[in-house]
Amino acid sequence: MSASGAAAALAKEARHTVAMRLADPAIMLANVSLIFGVLLIVFPSSFPHLILKNWQNARLTPILILLTVALNLGLYLRVAHRRAAKPGIMASACLGSVPVIVLAGLNLLLQRTILQTFTGDIANASGRVNEEILAHTYFTLIAGIFAPFLIIRLAQQIRKSDS
């Protein structure tokens, strides 16, 4: 093996695990939020109708899980590539599992909210429920992207203060 080859191999071995900062997912989250907002403004009835239809068919949560996991992993790998660091196994597992837990948990919360609205004898209950589903979908999408990065960041901080 040549000297340059050995040096490259050593450098590759010494590559540290990527350290995430909370500012990293901020731009992507902001863009997702803006796209959601633009769709809601440009298609004020078609876009909410599409969300409601998918929610009624029980397809909304799986779609959101796929979307958030893909976005999270894409962002994580992009940051790792940009900083010339290797992706961590625990962080990757967190990015894959936390959105599933968060989205499933918030879906249960939404079902409880809908039940409460319908049993609460409130005027225009179905209109309110539609808006609740829309708001929940938006906050859930944001939570699914944000929560794993927050956990990764906190874990990094704890590990740093322990060492």
Next chain:
Amino acid sequence: MASHDISQLTANWMAAKWASWICLYVILGIAVPWAMTRAWAHQHQAVLKPTLKELFKHGELGLVGLMLAISVIWDLQKSQYSSHTIALGSVFLAMTGIMSGAVWIESYCRRSTGIRFTPERAWRDSRSLAFLVFSLAAMTEILLDRFAKVAGQ
């Protein structure tokens, strides 16, 4: 469906409170402080033409983000959404607001204690997080606007 969308779109733009809300924050929170530095420099005949980056280089945009989050949490608390939705939205706005404010706090602490401080990084992080809070806040105001119309029917 498309014609319904267009008529609703026009009606929404005519009564969009969130649009004036966005303008208010961008003008009063960012453009006015920048214009005031220009006015001060003109009054004192000083050679001072700061860019937005120079003006907010210590992470002050993070503080703007925190203030913005507080105002939207307050609006959310006053809305007729269910308690779960209010709690969910408030927690996320509060967390992003705190993250945004933390950039300014960290920047202040580093400068005060003499620990390595990178203005470039403080500016970049505060800009990203303020943009995040701004987009979350704008989207929440749009949702609140929609819900108020439905609840009022």
